[in-house]
Amino acid sequence: MITAKPLQGMRVVDVTEGAQGPFAVSLLADLGASVVKIERPGGELMRRGFGHPLKNGIPLAVLSIARGRMVSIELDLKLADDRVRLLEIVRAADIFVQNWRPGIAEDLGLTFTDLKRENERLIYASASGFGTRGPYAGLPSLGSITASCGGMSSINGPIGGPAERVRLALLDFISAMVTAEMILAGIAAQVDATEPVHLETSQLESALAAIAPVLAAVTAGEDRFAGRPCGPSDRWVVPSSLFPCTDDGYVAIHAETRAEWEALCSVLELRPEVGWETSAGRLADWERVEAAVAAVTTGWDVVGLVTELRAQGVPAGPVRRSLAEAMADRRLADEHMVWRPGRPETLGWIAMAQVPWRFAECDVRALWPLPPLNSDASPDWHWWAEPRTPGPQAWWRGHRAVVNDRE
Amino acid sequence: MSLEAMEWIRGLSVCELGGSLPGALCGSHLGSLGMSVTAWRGASERVQPDAWGWDWCKHVRAGEPTPTELARYDVVIDGRPLETEPVRTVGVLCRILGDWNTGIEKMPEVVVQSITGFTGYVGNSFEQPIRVGAPVVTLSTGVAAAHASLAGLLWRRRSDAPCHVTVTAVGVGVALLGNNITSESEPDARTGFAGEATAAPVRGVPCADGIVDFTFFRENDGFRRFCQWLGRGELADDERFASLRARRDHAEELDAVLLPLIATRQAGDVLAQLEAAGAACSRMFEVAELVSMHPQVQVLDMLRFAPEGGGKRALVQLPWLINGDRPPLTPIDGTNKR
Numbered sequence: 001m002i003t004a005k006p007l008q009g010m011r012v013v014d015v016t017e018g019a020q021g022p023f024a025v026s027l028l029a030d031l032g033a034s035v036v037k038i039e040r041p042g043g044e045l046m047r048r049g050f051g052h053p054l055k056n057g058i059p060l061a062v063l064s065i066a067r068g069r070m071v072s073i074e075l076d077l078k079l080a081d082d083r084v085r086l087l088e089i090v091r092a093a094d095i096f097v098q099n100w101r102p103g104i105a106e107d108l109g110l111t112f113t114d115l116k117r118e119n120e121r122l123i124y125a126s127a128s129g130f131g132t133r134g135p136y137a138g139l140p141s142l143g144s145i146t147a148s149c150g151g152m153s154s155i156n157g158p159i160g161g162p163a164e165r166v167r168l169a170l171l172d173f174i175s176a177m178v179t180a181e182m183i184l185a186g187i188a189a190q191v192d193a194t195e196p197v198h199l200e201t202s203q204l205e206s207a208l209a210a211i212a213p214v215l216a217a218v219t220a221g222e223d224r225f226a227g228r229p230c231g232p233s234d235r236w237v238v239p240s241s242l243f244p245c246t247d248d249g250y251v252a253i254h255a256e257t258r259a260e261w262e263a264l265c266s267v268l269e270l271r272p273e274v275g276w277e278t279s280a281g282r283l284a285d286w287e288r289v290e291a292a293v294a295a296v297t298t299g300w301d302v303v304g305l306v307t308e309l310r311a312q313g314v315p316a317g318p319v320r321r322s323l324a325e326a327m328a329d330r331r332l333a334d335e336h337m338v339w340r341p342g343r344p345e346t347l348g349w350i351a352m353a354q355v356p357w358r359f360a361e362c363d364v365r366a367l368w369p370l371p372p373l374n375s376d377a378s379p380d381w382h383w384w385a386e387p388r389t390p391g392p393q394a395w396w397r398g399h400r401a402v403v404n405d406r407e
Numbered sequence: 408m409s410l411e412a413m414e415w416i417r418g419l420s421v422c423e424l425g426g427s428l429p430g431a432l433c434g435s436h437l438g439s440l441g442m443s444v445t446a447w448r449g450a451s452e453r454v455q456p457d458a459w460g461w462d463w464c465k466h467v468r469a470g471e472p473t474p475t476e477l478a479r480y481d482v483v484i485d486g487r488p489l490e491t492e493p494v495r496t497v498g499v500l501c502r503i504l505g506d507w508n509t510g511i512e513k514m515p516e517v518v519v520q521s522i523t524g525f526t527g528y529v530g531n532s533f534e535q536p537i538r539v540g541a542p543v544v545t546l547s548t549g550v551a552a553a554h555a556s557l558a559g560l561l562w563r564r565r566s567d568a569p570c571h572v573t574v575t576a577v578g579v580g581v582a583l584l585g586n587n588i589t590s591e592s593e594p595d596a597r598t599g600f601a602g603e604a605t606a607a608p609v610r611g612v613p614c615a616d617g618i619v620d621f622t623f624f625r626e627n628d629g630f631r632r633f634c635q636w637l638g639r640g641e642l643a644d645d646e647r648f649a650s651l652r653a654r655r656d657h658a659e660e661l662d663a664v665l666l667p668l669i670a671t672r673q674a675g676d677v678l679a680q681l682e683a684a685g686a687a688c689s690r691m692f693e694v695a696e697l698v699s700m701h702p703q704v705q706v707l708d709m710l711r712f713a714p715e716g717g718g719k720r721a722l723v724q725l726p727w728l729i730n731g732d733r734p735p736l737t738p739i740d741g742t743n744k745r
Binding site: 004005006007019023027031049050052053055060061062063064065130131133134135136137139140141142144145146148149150151152153154155156157158162163164165166167168169170173174177178179180181182184185186187188189190191192193195197198199200201202204205206208209210211212213214215216217218219220221222227228229230231232233234236237240241242244250252253254256257258279310315316317318319320321322323324325326327329332335336337339349350351352353354355356357358359360361362 | 408412413414415416436440452453454458459460505506507512513514515516517518519520521522523524525526527528529530535536537538539540541542543546547548550551553554555557558559560561562564565566568570571572573574575577578579581582583584585586587588589590591592593611613618620621622651652682685686687688689690691692693694695696697698702703704705706707709710712715716718719720721722723725726727728729730731
C-alpha cells in the first residue's frame with residue numbers, strides 16, 4: 001500500500017493574493033505539497049472581504065480559495081528584515097509563487113534572477129493579469145474584467161442581444177487551474193535536472209485558451225453566431241440548449257449523435273423534418289430544430305423529462321437558477337463537496353468544493369480552510385527546517401514524510 | 408533550461424483513447440510539452456478536436472491499440488464511455504468521465520453548466536436562462552486531466568508503481584464554483600445576489616463606439632474622480648454608492664445612473680479616465696478583434712494561424728512560458744497539419 005500523495009514532501013512558498021494564485025496553490029496542497037502562505041501586514045486582500053459574504057466578520061470565500069496552508073506568516077516585504085526572513089524560507093523551498101503586478105518583484109528585489117541566487121534549484125512561478133510585457137502589463141486586473149479584455153464576455157448573453165460579463169469569478173478559477181498545470185509541468189521539467197525553472201502565465205492567456213474553439217471557428221468562418229452571444233445554445237451541436245417545461249423550469253438537452261437524436265425524437269414524439277437526421281442538417285436549420293424541440297418540451301415537467309431522456313441515453317439535466325438550488329441536489333453535494341470546520345472554530349462548519357480528481361492509490365482531497373493570520377494549521381510545518389540531500393528532485397528523495405511501504 | 412533539455416518529459420509516451428474533447432486537450436498539452444502522443448480514433452459523429460488545433464502535435468491512428476501496444480505507453484488518457492472495459496496499464500491511467508457514475512458523453516458542456524448552477528450567473532436567471540458562452544467546463548476538464556497525468560507521472564516516478572486517476576466534468580464544474588460554494592453554505596451570509604460580489608456595474612457599459620467593462624474595487628477616491636468627470640461628483644457621497652459594499656448592494660441603481668452618462672462618450676476617453684482613477688477596466692473585445700487589433704494579444708504571441716480555404720484559422724498555444732519559451736503547437740510526422 002503506497003500512501004504518499006503525488007507532491008508530498010514538496011515545499012511551496014505562496015505570496016499570492018486574490019483568487020488566481022491562491023487557488024492554484026491550493027490545488028498543489030491538495031496534491032500533497034506543504035504550503036507556507038506569506039501575507040501582507042493585516043493579511044492578504046481577500047481577508048478584508050471586499051463585498052464577499054461574511055460570518056463573524058470573516059469573509060468565507062478566502063477560507064476555501066486559500067485552503068490547505070500549513071502556516072500563515074505575516075511579513076512586510078517592504079522592510080529589509082522581513083525580506084531576510086522570506087529569503088530564509090525560500091532557501092528551504094522548492095517552489096515560489098507570486099501574482100504581483102509586473103514591476104513589484106523588481107522593486108522588492110524578489111525576481112527570478114534574485115531568488116535563484118538564494119536557491120539554485122527553485123521553481124519560480126508568476127501569474128499576472130495581462131502578462132509581464134506589453135501595453136497592458138502594468139494595469140490592475142480582476143478576473144471578470146480580464147475576461148472582457150480576452151473576448152470571453154463578448155460571447156455571453158442572449159442571442160441577438162448585448163454581450164455581458166459572467167457574474168462569477170470564472171476566469172480567476174480557470175487561470176488558477178492553468179497556473180497549477182504550469183507548475184506541475186515545471187516540476188516535471190526539473191526531473192533529472194538541477195537548474196532553476198522560471199514559469200510565467202496570465203489571466204489573459206487563460207482567457208484566450210478558454211475561447212480557443214470559438215476563436216478557431218470564428219476565424220475559419222464556421223461559427224453560426226459569428227463570435228457573438230449564443231444565448232442558451234451550443235455553437236457546434238444542435239440541439240444542445242436549454243428548453244422550457246410545464247412547471248416553469250428548464251431542461252438542458254444535448255443530442256449530438258444520430259442515436260441520441262432519434263431517442264430524443266422518440267421520447268418527445270417529435271416528427272423531424274427531412275434533413276434533420278444528420279448533425280450537419282440540424283446545424284444548418286438550427287433555429288427551427290430548437291423551436292420544434294421547445295414546442296414539445298413544454299408538455300413535460302423537469303424531473304419527468306430528465307428521467308426519461310437519461311433512461312433513453314440522451315444527455316440531459318435540470319437547469320439550476322442559482323448555486324443554492326444546485327447545492328440542494330443531495331447527490332451533487334455529497335459527491336462533489338466536502339464540509340470542514342471553519343477557523344477559528346466559532347465559524348462552525350463550511351462547505352468546500354471537493355478536488356476534481358480521484359487517485360486510486362492515495363487519498364487526495366480538499367484540505368482544511370485557510371488558518372487565521374500568523375497561525376499554524378499543521379504541526380508538520382517544523383520539518384521545513386530539516387536539511388535535505390542536494391541534487392535532482394531532492395524534495396522526494398530526502399523527505400521523511402514520503403511514506404512508501406515498498407521501500 | 409530549454410524545452411529541448413527537458414529530457415525526462417521528452418522521453419515519455421502518451422496514448423489518447425476515445426476522442427473526447429477534454430482528453431484531446433489534455434493530450435495536446437502533454438504533446439506541446441514534448442511528450443510523444445498517439446491519438447487512437449474510431450469513426451465518430453461527434454465534434455472533432457482537430458478543428459480546434461488540439462490534434463496538431465499528435466500521431467493520429469485509426470482504431471484501438473492492442474494490449475501489447477497499450478503496455479508501451481507511460482500515460483493512457485481514456486475518454487471512452489464508462490461501460491468500456493478499463494485499460495490495464497503499468498503507467499499512468501487518466502480516466503475522464505462525465506460524473507463518477509457516467510461516461511463522458513453523458514455530461515456535455517451544457518448539461519454540466521446547468522446542473523452545477525452556472526446558469527444562475529449569466530443573463531437574468533428569472534427570465535429565460537442562458538449559458539456561459541465559452542466551453543469552460545470542457546477546457547478546464549482537459550486541464551484537470553493534465554494535472555492528473557503530470558501528478559500521476561511524478562507519483563509513478565518515485566514509487567515505480569502504476570497510478571490510476573479519474574477526472575470528472577461535473578467535479579471540475581463544481582471546482583470552478585469553489586468560493587461561491589463556501590459563501591452559499593452559510594445561509595446567514597448569503598447575499599441573495601446571484602453574482603460576483605465585488606462587481607458593480609453589473610454589466611459591460613455601452614459607449615458610443617464599443618462596450619467598456621470596469622469595476623471600482625477599493626478606489627473610492629477614484630470613483631469620485633470618475634463621477635466628477637461625468638459631471639456627477641455628488642454620487643460618490645451618496646450613501647448608496649459611497650463604498651464597494653454599498654455599490655454592490657445598489658448595483659442596479661448605479662447602473663441606471665451611470666449608463667446614460669457614459670453612453671454618448673468615446674470608449675477610449677472613458678477608459679483613459681478609468682485607468683487614471685485606478686479602476687480595473689477594459690474594452691470588451693469581440694473575438695474577431697483579438698486577432699485583428701488587440702495590442703496585448705499581439706505581444707503575448709500566443710496565436711498561430713493555419714491556412715483555411717482562402718483565409719486562416721487561429722489556433723491557441725499553451726497559456727504559459729517555461730524559461731521564456733512558449734511550448735509550441737507543432738505538427739509532427741506530417742499528420743494533422745491544416
